[in-house]
Amino acid sequence: MPARLVDRSPVVPADQLVAQMVPPPMFDDVSFASYIPDPNEPSQAEAVRKAEAFAEKVGKIRQGKRGLFGKRTPSIGAGLYLDGGFGVGKTHLLASIYHRVAEPKSFGTFVELTHVVGALGFNKAVEEFSANSILCIDEFELDDPGDTMLVSRLLTELSDRGVSIAATSNTLPGQLGEGRFAAQDFMREIKKLGSIFESIRVDGPDYRHRDLPPAPEPISDTELEARAAAVPGATLDNFDALCEHLSTLHPSRYGKLLDGVASVFIENVHAVKDQAVALRFVVFADRLYDASISVTVSGAKLDEIFTQEMLDGGYRKKYLRATSRLLALSRFEVPSS
Incomplete structure (x- = not known):
């Protein structure tokens, strides 16, 4: 059975906050x-x-x-x-x-x-x-x-x-x-x-997204669970439960939440109506991207999480950046067993 992110409550000591301010792993050798x-x-x-x-x-x-x-x-x-x-x-x-x-x-x-x-x-x-x-x-x-x-x-x-x-x-x-x-x-x-x-x-x-197809189609819950179970180090979470868990953590802990995670699977993704929830998910998407963790979902497409009303609002840049990064992560190769 895959682990769940909602079961993790990482702690980052204050004296480590500055020490961990380094480029994401994908930029280690640039x-x-x-x-x-x-x-x-x-x-x-x-x-x-x-x-x-x-x-x-x-x-x-x-x-x-x-x-x-x-x-x-x-x-x-x-x-x-x-x-x-x-x-x-x-x-x-x-x-x-x-x-x-x-x-x-x-x-x-x-x-x-x-x-x-x-x-x-x-x-x-x-x-x-x-x-x-x-x-x-x-x-x-x-x-x-x-x-x-x-x-x-x-x-x-x-x-x-x-x-x-x-x-x-x-x-x-x-x-x-x-x-x-x-x-x-x-x-x-x-x-x-x-x-x-x-x-x-x-x-x-x-x-x-150069010469790449649009957002991939979501898969069924059954297939999502099967794929997650086959990947060592994968996590499987319900979208609403994950968003609720993110609200209990300071955003500075989101990176630590993903330590050791090989791939993230999220079921029942849907459009978010609450701006606070959406902004927390933007930060979570940034940390996923920093760690180069593949993302696979069921439910709605990854470019449907943020509503048109949100995209027309003051946080448009954040939502577009998060969507761009989530789509990139959805095309990452999922680690094999």
């Missing part, structure tokens, strides 16, 4: 050299060049943070903002920057960062990150004013202490013709920090 620019998208090759130059600049700033006898010398961190659509390799470039820069350093999504600050407290978070050469923030989000200003304040404090910042965000497909719309939003929201950031545009189609 580099600037392994990024293959699309020849039809010249912005990609330019983004690689500028990202690599930025990493070198961070190294020089880091060397200047401590002077003779270890005394700290005044310095201001550098900033880089990678702006583009879904699946164009921005996270690959961000992880490449992370790998090139010296320790100490941190890498996490915007959501993970807000969770860490919430768990540690603002002053403790500043203390923990201030020794960094760089803080890499994937999927910077502007849809929650409170979180945006909290992170803006954090980044201002860190930049003043010589910590460099690299961030990515997504421009929606419908906004790609509107120039640097997302970049302008970003610069406005981070206010004082805007002057240190160089904005780089990365264009191109979502690589996760």
Whole structure:
């Protein structure tokens, strides 16, 4: 009988929250050299060049943070903002920057960062990150004013202490013709920090779905249970029960929830009507994607979880990103026994 995620209640000690802020396993071995620019998208090759130059600049700033006898010398961190659509390799470039820069350093999504600050407290978070050469923030989000200003304040404090910042965000497909719309939003929201950031545009189609068919058809509950039982390390959960369980866990624990899981099977998937439930599932989908865990479902298709009303609302970017990632995970090869 497959294990159930709803039976797990992982705990992440506060002192491990910062230590676990590293790139997802799928980006362990990426580099600037392994990024293959699309020849039809010249912005990609330019983004690689500028990202690599930025990493070198961070190294020089880091060397200047401590002077003779270890005394700290005044310095201001550098900033880089990678702006583009879904699946164009921005996270690959961000992880490449992370790998090139010296320790100490941190890498996490915007959501993970807000969770860490919430768990540690603002002053403790500043203390923990201030020794960094760089803080890499994937999927910077502007849809929650409170979180945006909290992170803006954090980044201002860190930049003043010589910590460099690299961030990515997504421009929606419908906004790609509107120039640097997302970049302008970003610069406005981070206010004082805007002057240190160089904005780089990365264009191109979502690589996760190039030349691929639409969302796969769900399978029957009976077949789902049989497949789950045949996969060592698989979990099998009812969709509603899983969503309810996620509501009992702090989102910072979702990654730990998936430790050791080989494949996730979810039965009776359906459209979500409650926005809070939907947003928690977005974070869960991100952690699944970070861990490269295949997803197989019964019920509705994976691109039917978030309603059109939600897709038309303020969290549109989150839902589209989660759908893109869930579809990619649904095409992953399920481990065999």
